[in-house]
Amino acid sequence: MNPNDLNERKLQILxxxxxxxxxTGEPVGSRSLSKSHDMGISPATIRNEMSDLEEMGYLTHPHxxxxxxxxxxxxxxxxxxxxxxxxxDEADKQKIRTKLMESRNELDSTIEHAAELLSDMTNLTSxxxxxxxxxxxxxxxxxLPVDSNTVVLMIVAEDGQVMNRAIRLTSPxxxxxxxxxxxxxxxxxxxxxxxAVMAMDIIDSFTNDMESLSSLAADVVPSFLKxxxxxxxxxxxxxGYSNIFSLPEFSGDMQKTQQxxxxxxxxxxxxxxxxxxxxxxxxTIGDENSEDMKDLSLITAxxxxxxxxxxxxxxxxxxxxxxxxxxxxxKYISDNISQTFELKExxxxxxxxxxDGSTEADS
Amino acid sequence: MNPNDLNERKLQILxxxxxxxxxTGEPVGSRSLSKSHDMGISPATIRNEMSDLEEMGYLTHPHxxxxxxxxxxxxxxxxxxxxxxxxxDEADKQKIRTKLMESRNELDSTIEHAAELLSDMTNLTSxxxxxxxxxxxxxxxxxLPVDSNTVVLMIVAEDGQVMNRAIRLTSPxxxxxxxxxxxxxxxxxxxxxxxAVMAMDIIDSFTNDMESLSSLAADVVPSFLKxxxxxxxxxxxxxGYSNIFSLPEFSGDMQKTQQxxxxxxxxxxxxxxxxxxxxxxxxTIGDENSEDMKDLSLITAxxxxxxxxxxxxxxxxxxxxxxxxxxxxxKYISDNISQTFELKExxxxxxxxxxDGSTEADS
DNA sequence: GTTAGCACTCAGGTGTTGAGAGTGCTAACA
DNA sequence: TGTTAGCACTCTCAACACCTGAGTGCTAAC
Numbered sequence: 001m002n003p004n005d006l007n008e009r010k011l012q013i014l015x016x017x018x019x020x021x022x023x024t025g026e027p028v029g030s031r032s033l034s035k036s037h038d039m040g041i042s043p044a045t046i047r048n049e050m051s052d053l054e055e056m057g058y059l060t061h062p063h064x065x066x067x068x069x070x071x072x073x074x075x076x077x078x079x080x081x082x083x084x085x086x087x088x089d090e091a092d093k094q095k096i097r098t099k100l101m102e103s104r105n106e107l108d109s110t111i112e113h114a115a116e117l118l119s120d121m122t123n124l125t126s127x128x129x130x131x132x133x134x135x136x137x138x139x140x141x142x143x144l145p146v147d148s149n150t151v152v153l154m155i156v157a158e159d160g161q162v163m164n165r166a167i168r169l170t171s172p173x174x175x176x177x178x179x180x181x182x183x184x185x186x187x188x189x190x191x192x193x194x195x196a197v198m199a200m201d202i203i204d205s206f207t208n209d210m211e212s213l214s215s216l217a218a219d220v221v222p223s224f225l226k227x228x229x230x231x232x233x234x235x236x237x238x239x240g241y242s243n244i245f246s247l248p249e250f251s252g253d254m255q256k257t258q259q260x261x262x263x264x265x266x267x268x269x270x271x272x273x274x275x276x277x278x279x280x281x282x283x284t285i286g287d288e289n290s291e292d293m294k295d296l297s298l299i300t301a302x303x304x305x306x307x308x309x310x311x312x313x314x315x316x317x318x319x320x321x322x323x324x325x326x327x328x329x330x331k332y333i334s335d336n337i338s339q340t341f342e343l344k345e346x347x348x349x350x351x352x353x354x355x356d357g358s359t360e361a362d363s
Numbered sequence: 364m365n366p367n368d369l370n371e372r373k374l375q376i377l378x379x380x381x382x383x384x385x386x387t388g389e390p391v392g393s394r395s396l397s398k399s400h401d402m403g404i405s406p407a408t409i410r411n412e413m414s415d416l417e418e419m420g421y422l423t424h425p426h427x428x429x430x431x432x433x434x435x436x437x438x439x440x441x442x443x444x445x446x447x448x449x450x451x452d453e454a455d456k457q458k459i460r461t462k463l464m465e466s467r468n469e470l471d472s473t474i475e476h477a478a479e480l481l482s483d484m485t486n487l488t489s490x491x492x493x494x495x496x497x498x499x500x501x502x503x504x505x506x507l508p509v510d511s512n513t514v515v516l517m518i519v520a521e522d523g524q525v526m527n528r529a530i531r532l533t534s535p536x537x538x539x540x541x542x543x544x545x546x547x548x549x550x551x552x553x554x555x556x557x558x559a560v561m562a563m564d565i566i567d568s569f570t571n572d573m574e575s576l577s578s579l580a581a582d583v584v585p586s587f588l589k590x591x592x593x594x595x596x597x598x599x600x601x602x603g604y605s606n607i608f609s610l611p612e613f614s615g616d617m618q619k620t621q622q623x624x625x626x627x628x629x630x631x632x633x634x635x636x637x638x639x640x641x642x643x644x645x646x647t648i649g650d651e652n653s654e655d656m657k658d659l660s661l662i663t664a665x666x667x668x669x670x671x672x673x674x675x676x677x678x679x680x681x682x683x684x685x686x687x688x689x690x691x692x693x694k695y696i697s698d699n700i701s702q703t704f705e706l707k708e709x710x711x712x713x714x715x716x717x718x719d720g721s722t723e724a725d726s
Numbered sequence: 727g728t729t730a731g732c733a734c735t736c737a738g739g740t741g742t743t744g745a746g747a748g749t750g751c752t753a754a755c756a
Numbered sequence: 757t758g759t760t761a762g763c764a765c766t767c768t769c770a771a772c773a774c775c776t777g778a779g780t781g782c783t784a785a786c
Contacts (some may be wrong), residue, residue, distance in 0.1 A: 064770075065766045
């Protein structure tokens, strides 16, 4: 359990095995290990140490005459103690900065770009959770006429989120009713959080107090609720799901591949898993995950907008992944997003370059 | 070429081969054919006919001692002349109607449901193109303040489409400037189509005429253009991409599967292909498609909203698919969407059921 | 024109075999 | 006492041969 169980040499051997296995995907044997990493020790000695490591649960054996493979426990140790998380060279950093800068005025595109970068640079499947809005407060509700029996519901929240949805009415409306409806709803829900509004008994308040609106309300309220729900549901953007085909652990095994893709297709489930992870950089390996991801690893990190923790991004792939590199990439990207969307006060250095001095506006 | 080249018996045999192959996926031989379809003819005779059919290009041979497989030309003949497009039983129809009814007030969810239905019932990968907006005209443009350096741009079109996007400004704004900007832009672009606005020289008009807005404009206009572009880009919803794993043509062949999934991952390309298809139900088989889809078939159909052709839906899968069934499903779904979103005047029969008479509103 | 018979072909499954990589154990060594 | 060489043993994997079943094409008879 305790890494202190392992003497220096065991640690060194374990690290070498993990490094070799991560880069090749093949079980590593004592002989080849003693060749590739010159550690002044014979294969036989390595075998003895390996045998110990296996007994301690750090290594496993696919079959008698195969080399050793790191266990989830070994990866855990590696991630906690051994790996190098500063594996990004300047070129990689530059690439990330450039791509994220391209769209630095718009959160949505930035986030899409982040997902692309993430899957490109790790060669894994990446995902980004769009900003969460649980506690965002409603600002106003508006109905726009479209045609004789269609209106658009528009919900605007204080944090700038706008959500809209076309609604077909079962009975005609009047302009006045529509405006009244907008006013009443805005009045009722302004400043309240989405979840608070959803908990209210909305239909009733209309049938009781505002009879002239009750027919319109009957059409509109269900859509209103659904739209609120949609605002709550964090939107998951994914990228690079076909990357797994280039990984040996999948390319031989159709069933595994299918399982993986089916798992990804269940976005709700995946969103759930991601939402419920710890803050900060979190790495879960193999059986630390739930059953259906028990031979996958998940690495996630948060990003902030205006200093507030709003979203999460990460990758999913086989337990054999380049933890060091991947973690560095994720960290760098999430930090970069957070910085880009820092409060204005804190980053007037770079931003002002674009601004050629003709500023007239002033709040 | 001409199906009239084929006498009654050849047609019958061809149809039988296609039917068998579609349902099993195995090359069909003369002997097994004479067993399964009793057509009072010996295997030897069938062999002779098959040989003729092969010479005419309707059948191929994976190798000497395998059975026959229909060619793309055979499928084309089958689709044009032989297949039965009324293969939906009442249960299927019911299922479609029910699911689409669930969300009949909201176009967006209806369309998502349509994609789900389509992939479920065909066991293929389905896609639905959201309503197209090339010619929709702008109604107004609005900017909502969010925080000291973020605003939300909101574009509303006459057809009820609303698009919004958060913009971070490089310099502060004033409420007045924001409102002025909304007014000016609304005034300039109201009633113009999206494509027309995109063709205009927007930045210039601000730097010349409205100096006080030029700094704000510099921040806002690029995002405005990007947003318009996004409104133009038809949004593609896909479903059931992992269905292909259950098909024998893929489940043996990793490379083919990978190719298929990579093709699906390039949404822009796929959208392009779908947008450029003919109106109505269109079936393209194998090499009738572009190179990268040359052993796939594509079936698409349009749906209308308020009588206007707005979107398209369909499936993609191996050339061996149940053309009759699939076509029936697609047709039924697209008709159903179109009906559900018919102009109110034409479908007051069903709709009124939900409406319990307390209608007060009246246009 | 249709059919039975027959020689021929080929993919795919099964069994065998040998090479290669690896382990574990033992005995000798420093 | 820890380290190492040597060796027997194990297991996978690729190659090879072989067989079977399904199918074809051709020919000759009906």
